[in-house]
Amino acid sequence: MAETKQVIVKVKRQAGPKEAARWEEFSLKWRPSMNVIICLRDIAENPVTHDGKKTTPITYDSNCLEEICGSCAMLINGKARMACSALVDQLEQPIRIEPMSKFPLVRDLAVDRQFMFESLKRVKAWIPIDGTYNLGEGPRVSPEVQEKGYPLSNCITCGNCLEVCPQVNEHNQFVGAAIISQVRLFNMHPTGAMNKSERIAAIIGPGGIQECANAQNCVHACPKGIPLTESIAEVNRDAWKQALLSWLVG
Amino acid sequence: MRQPKIIVVGGGLAGLMATIRVAEAGIPVDLLSIVPVKRSHSVCAQGGINAAKNQKGEGDTVDKHFDDTIYGGDFLANQPLVKRMCEAAPGIIDLLDRMGVMFNRTPEGLLDYRRFGGTLYHRTAFAGATTGQQLLYALDEQVRRHEAEGKVKKFEGATFLSAVIDGGGVCRGICAMDLRTMEIKTFAADAVIFATGGNGAIFGRSTNSVVCTGSAQAALFQQGVDYANGEFIQVHPTAIPGEDKLRLMSESARGEGGRVWVPRNPAEKRAPRSIPEAERFYFLEEWYPKYGNLVPRDIATRAIHRIVYQEKLGIDGRSAVYLDVTHIPRETLDRKLEGILEIYEKFLGVDPRVEPMKVFPAMHYTMGGIWVNGEDQASNVPGIYAAGECEYQYHGANRLGANSLVSCIFGGGIAGPAAVKYAKNLENSAESTPAAVFDGERKRQEEKNHKLINQDGSENPITIWRELGQVMTEHVTVTRINKDLEMTDGKIRALQERYKKINLSDRTKWSNQTLNFGRELENMIVLARVITLGALARNESRGAHYKPDFPERDDANWLKTTRAKWVNNDIQLTYEPVDISLIKPRPRRYDAAK
Numbered sequence: 001m002a003e004t005k006q007v008i009v010k011v012k013r014q015a016g017p018k019e020a021a022r023w024e025e026f027s028l029k030w031r032p033s034m035n036v037i038i039c040l041r042d043i044a045e046n047p048v049t050h051d052g053k054k055t056t057p058i059t060y061d062s063n064c065l066e067e068i069c070g071s072c073a074m075l076i077n078g079k080a081r082m083a084c085s086a087l088v089d090q091l092e093q094p095i096r097i098e099p100m101s102k103f104p105l106v107r108d109l110a111v112d113r114q115f116m117f118e119s120l121k122r123v124k125a126w127i128p129i130d131g132t133y134n135l136g137e138g139p140r141v142s143p144e145v146q147e148k149g150y151p152l153s154n155c156i157t158c159g160n161c162l163e164v165c166p167q168v169n170e171h172n173q174f175v176g177a178a179i180i181s182q183v184r185l186f187n188m189h190p191t192g193a194m195n196k197s198e199r200i201a202a203i204i205g206p207g208g209i210q211e212c213a214n215a216q217n218c219v220h221a222c223p224k225g226i227p228l229t230e231s232i233a234e235v236n237r238d239a240w241k242q243a244l245l246s247w248l249v250g
Numbered sequence: 251m252r253q254p255k256i257i258v259v260g261g262g263l264a265g266l267m268a269t270i271r272v273a274e275a276g277i278p279v280d281l282l283s284i285v286p287v288k289r290s291h292s293v294c295a296q297g298g299i300n301a302a303k304n305q306k307g308e309g310d311t312v313d314k315h316f317d318d319t320i321y322g323g324d325f326l327a328n329q330p331l332v333k334r335m336c337e338a339a340p341g342i343i344d345l346l347d348r349m350g351v352m353f354n355r356t357p358e359g360l361l362d363y364r365r366f367g368g369t370l371y372h373r374t375a376f377a378g379a380t381t382g383q384q385l386l387y388a389l390d391e392q393v394r395r396h397e398a399e400g401k402v403k404k405f406e407g408a409t410f411l412s413a414v415i416d417g418g419g420v421c422r423g424i425c426a427m428d429l430r431t432m433e434i435k436t437f438a439a440d441a442v443i444f445a446t447g448g449n450g451a452i453f454g455r456s457t458n459s460v461v462c463t464g465s466a467q468a469a470l471f472q473q474g475v476d477y478a479n480g481e482f483i484q485v486h487p488t489a490i491p492g493e494d495k496l497r498l499m500s501e502s503a504r505g506e507g508g509r510v511w512v513p514r515n516p517a518e519k520r521a522p523r524s525i526p527e528a529e530r531f532y533f534l535e536e537w538y539p540k541y542g543n544l545v546p547r548d549i550a551t552r553a554i555h556r557i558v559y560q561e562k563l564g565i566d567g568r569s570a571v572y573l574d575v576t577h578i579p580r581e582t583l584d585r586k587l588e589g590i591l592e593i594y595e596k597f598l599g600v601d602p603r604v605e606p607m608k609v610f611p612a613m614h615y616t617m618g619g620i621w622v623n624g625e626d627q628a629s630n631v632p633g634i635y636a637a638g639e640c641e642y643q644y645h646g647a648n649r650l651g652a653n654s655l656v657s658c659i660f661g662g663g664i665a666g667p668a669a670v671k672y673a674k675n676l677e678n679s680a681e682s683t684p685a686a687v688f689d690g691e692r693k694r695q696e697e698k699n700h701k702l703i704n705q706d707g708s709e710n711p712i713t714i715w716r717e718l719g720q721v722m723t724e725h726v727t728v729t730r731i732n733k734d735l736e737m738t739d740g741k742i743r744a745l746q747e748r749y750k751k752i753n754l755s756d757r758t759k760w761s762n763q764t765l766n767f768g769r770e771l772e773n774m775i776v777l778a779r780v781i782t783l784g785a786l787a788r789n790e791s792r793g794a795h796y797k798p799d800f801p802e803r804d805d806a807n808w809l810k811t812t813r814a815k816w817v818n819n820d821i822q823l824t825y826e827p828v829d830i831s832l833i834k835p836r837p838r839r840y841d842a843a844k
Binding site (some may be wrong): 107 | 274341359459597761
């Protein structure tokens, strides 16, 4: 008889923001190319813990399952990463799964990352076009700028860079690396550059770029390999320049 | 003057474009989405967006784009609106360019274009191999700007349950559920635009995202909104098989020169790279010399099935063929295809720049959808509009690659102003609708929830869903045989019975995802029957719909749109003629230039 391999998964459960957290352990049947999402789905199909206790399916966010929608960020064996690309065969067992800790908890593994979308508003992360009517082509963009901008535009707003940042904590409202990198992206675009100073002004102040303490955890946690520290350095230079200029001009 | 109110359901490309257009008209708009709109399924589109800009001096024209689209769709699409879409496409690219999309560029700083399936022209603008993501973000940013200015109000993390339809059959708003509080609320609106995407989840595993269940379309269908061409489902030729999803490997891999092959010897044991050219079977290039690896998707998919199931030439006897980009310079791959190659590398641990990828067809796109008129995206129920993949208008019997993004943006761009115009001309606004109409609908939905959450059944919703997906994938995708379709319908009806006994295993009223999934599943089962019955009835082969017992297209009997209606709590298939006023149907073949 072929031995059926088991996968042991420990999930941190919390019924709601004000409820107490607890751990539950599950024993699942191993399958090839199994990822953490499959583990969570298997639990939903048979919500029974390792020691035979009936429980509820686990609440978690997911959508594309190919690491491009940014939904399924969580802590897996203590590391902030996307659940869909966390392959069971590459993980030490028991696999410990927890919600991200820097965002308000919703339930179980689901957290509220609205703060990031609000921050995108704050820094005006858009090109202010006149309207959607036909105004002809956009400005020419050199391949060099495109090749710098495109990777920045790959940001999936997953929040991993905030999760690993020591400066993101209850004492401040630091917007985090992802948002600073978006400032760089829009300031680099020929049309976006017209509102550069506005964006720079928005990224200075409480929770702004000066909160960064250069821990550089963000760049290592980014699932899209975005050069976040480069972005922070560049926006930082621009921020200083702008501050100095306004001081000189008065 | 009274200010009308519009709701958009769904925040992918079509929904966002509709939202922007309504906001531009100065009308307040509520945008409802299950996920934060930036996480919508449009983000998964990879290869690019079509527009006949003729930027490579090949003599491409709007008429050629139009003809390729109609021909690719095997003449099932109503032609006038498709023509308008092709005419609008270059302007749509310009608009996206102005919004700051980081399209790939030529050394001159102009947009670069690549080739895609079903055409001989470089017509596809692209941003690496994550074009959908880049376009979605551009529209998301514009909507966020309107939101910051107070013109748009977002309701993210809310799911549509039903339309509120008054005694006169006019839509007056929607009924939706907050996915955290599980509270059901009604929202009044003079017009509602649906942009709720495709229905891959009905097939269990597909290239679609988790939210692509077709639940909203199915709910509307059961409220009297007609559903057209349900039987037309696109199976994409190249995806990576996975337990949780089938991950797309974009057509752009072939657009950039990727080749599909299998070893000529079914007992081949060597690693793919050590198999000499002469012992490789580039079957698409041999069978379709003119289009080669860039035949339309239905053709490529059937060819792969033939290789695997009839010729028994699948790699190692399995259901897989090689998609090979190893001959393309690494620098080109990284600049143009990195997004998809990374997916392959991450999920399979193999570098496709070095080792040919192993791929197999997967359910990918829903050509059918909510019936809309040929003018302005209006459904048959006054006040309900639809745009994007959830409607049926643009792709006929098979969608060409890179036409979906353009159809989403074009359709959304029409639906927005059309809904505004309708709302402004309404004699009686939603505001004047009696409260009882809204209360009645809310109570109906609350009772459904109450019953589901409290019943103590023996069936698990995920098990039922998996079984539905299996039977649909096996019998209602690439090859369709009438007796199997009949059996499938029987199986679906059996699942419908078993559904009545489901047990959610979660009775809590906070962020209960199982409750939401249970609601969606009921709707998926209904839509699965619409698809299956449509396929059973259509005794011909056209585009993606292939019946070996009826291998030819049959224009005399079947050049018509399937229009499913909900009558006496059951599905009734009706048919209507296709508008072929601009291009006369001709045989569709890809082994020679057309």
